Amino acid sequence: MANDLSTPLTGRKQRAQSRLGRPHLPLARIFFGLIAIIVIGVVARLILVEDPMGGRPSMEAGIVETRVGNSVADNSATGPATITADPHQTLAHNTTAPALMPQEASTVPLETASGGSLALVPDLVEETANGPIPRMSGAGERPFDAYRYTAGAVGTGPRIALIVTGLGINEQGSLDAIAQLPDLVTLAFAPYGKALEKTVGVARGGGHEVMLEVPLEPFDYPQNDPGPHTLLTGEPPRQNLDKLFWLMARFGGYFGVINNMGARFTASAADFNPIMEELGARGLGYIDDGSSNRSVSQQLAGSNEVPYARARILVDANPARASILSTLASLETEALEHGSAIGIVSALPISIQTISEWSAELDAKGIELVPASALMQ
Numbered sequence: 001m002a003n004d005l006s007t008p009l010t011g012r013k014q015r016a017q018s019r020l021g022r023p024h025l026p027l028a029r030i031f032f033g034l035i036a037i038i039v040i041g042v043v044a045r046l047i048l049v050e051d052p053m054g055g056r057p058s059m060e061a062g063i064v065e066t067r068v069g070n071s072v073a074d075n076s077a078t079g080p081a082t083i084t085a086d087p088h089q090t091l092a093h094n095t096t097a098p099a100l101m102p103q104e105a106s107t108v109p110l111e112t113a114s115g116g117s118l119a120l121v122p123d124l125v126e127e128t129a130n131g132p133i134p135r136m137s138g139a140g141e142r143p144f145d146a147y148r149y150t151a152g153a154v155g156t157g158p159r160i161a162l163i164v165t166g167l168g169i170n171e172q173g174s175l176d177a178i179a180q181l182p183d184l185v186t187l188a189f190a191p192y193g194k195a196l197e198k199t200v201g202v203a204r205g206g207g208h209e210v211m212l213e214v215p216l217e218p219f220d221y222p223q224n225d226p227g228p229h230t231l232l233t234g235e236p237p238r239q240n241l242d243k244l245f246w247l248m249a250r251f252g253g254y255f256g257v258i259n260n261m262g263a264r265f266t267a268s269a270a271d272f273n274p275i276m277e278e279l280g281a282r283g284l285g286y287i288d289d290g291s292s293n294r295s296v297s298q299q300l301a302g303s304n305e306v307p308y309a310r311a312r313i314l315v316d317a318n319p320a321r322a323s324i325l326s327t328l329a330s331l332e333t334e335a336l337e338h339g340s341a342i343g344i345v346s347a348l349p350i351s352i353q354t355i356s357e358w359s360a361e362l363d364a365k366g367i368e369l370v371p372a373s374a375l376m377q
Contacts, residue, residue, distance in 0.1 A: 118204050118253065121137070121146050124136070124141065130249040131250075133245055134248065134252065143255060143283050144283055144284055148209050148255040148371065149208070149374070154370050157368060158340070159367070159368045159369075160331055160335045160341050160342075160368070161186060161342045161343070161371060163211070163344055164177060164186070164347055165188040165190075165213060165344060165345070166213075166347040167189045167190065168200070169192055173347065173349070175199065176349070177347055177349075180352050182356070182369060183206055183207030186209050186373070188210070188258050189211070189251065190260070191229075191250040200253060200254075211372075212247065212248065212250070213257070213258055214259060215228075215230040215260045215262075216265035219264045226262070229246050229247055230243070231243055231244065231265055232271075233271045240274065255285055256373070257287075259297075263292035263294065266288070269299075276300040276303075279306050280304035280306045284307075285306060285309075286307070287376070290311040290312055290313070307376040310342070311344045312343065313327055315351065315355070316350075316351040316354075319348050324354045324355070328358050332367055
């Protein structure tokens with residue numbers, strides 16, 4: 001401090017200038033400059049040098065395709081895809097794909113109990129990738145007319161029709177039911193049995209008319225699932241029609257279809273109408289099982305000229321003999337008051353036995369048991 005005070009002002013100024021004039025290296029600028037040079041070099045190499053491997057050694061090896069083609073898929077892909085039945089369409093051959101559940105080879109009756117042939121009418125069959133499905137003939141003959149029960153005239157008095165559903169899954173149980181039931185009872189088969197051709201053949205051979213059950217989407221789907229190939233709301237019409245064709249090919253000889261569940265699907269005209277249109281074009285009937293009051297099936301059937309009826313009562317909602325008999329009594333009252341009534345029955349042993357015994361006493365009450373097709377319009 002003393003030296004500074006005693007130093008002349010000119011000397012202090014010179015020392016300050018000497019300190020300020022010392023050179024400083026810009027290290028930060030040099031560092032960022034080097035990074036920029038490296039980045040520019042890498043980018044330039046990627047742009048100018050056509051070597052995506054970055055100079056690493058590489059070689060080329062030929063790859064030979066050894067996968068065997070899927071002939072079934074090839075046939076399905078190249079075969080005709082039918083949306084609406086055309087009576088003049090040329091039938092496709094050799095396009096049958098294996099069924100999801102193979103049918104067991106078995107001997108089935110060749111004639112019905114009334115002497116009619118069980119063979120499918122060739123003009124009413126269309127071959128598809130899934131198998132044969134019903135169609136209207138070029139002359140306008142319908143499967144509904146060809147395969148419905150026609151033995152004997154139907155009276156004009158009170159009439160009751162019963163449809164037993166859920167057949168075909170349990171082969172022996174189905175055969176037992178067929179053996180016990182009067183031939184005027186209509187039988188509806190689920191599309192999932194392993195021996196459907198045999199079981200349906202026995203039913204038709206015994207004089208019964210048969211129907212195909214079609215699984216439709218309920219409101220609580222998939223918690224409540226009717227089964228594979230269920231027709232769903234919101235799907236493209238083509239997708240639902242493809243499912244329908246698969247279901248229709250499970251067996252033949254049915255005059256119409258009946259819904260299995262389907263409260264959501266049958267309430268949607270946009271989803272249901274393409275299906276009903278297809279049934280009308282193919283000459284098939286439709287019976288609504290009556291389980292949903294929201295169903296628009298009657299309107300759609302009328303606009304598509306589909307023979308139609310609606311069931312009134314589920315006979316064995318409570319599968320106990322006393323309850324079943326009580327419900328059958330209600331069905332009798334319905335027939336007496338309105339001229340006719342249709343009841344739905346599950347294929348339970350107690351239900352089969354009860355309605356078999358009940359039907360034997362029906363004539364004495366002045367009520368006629370008729371096949372379901374007789375009540376369709």
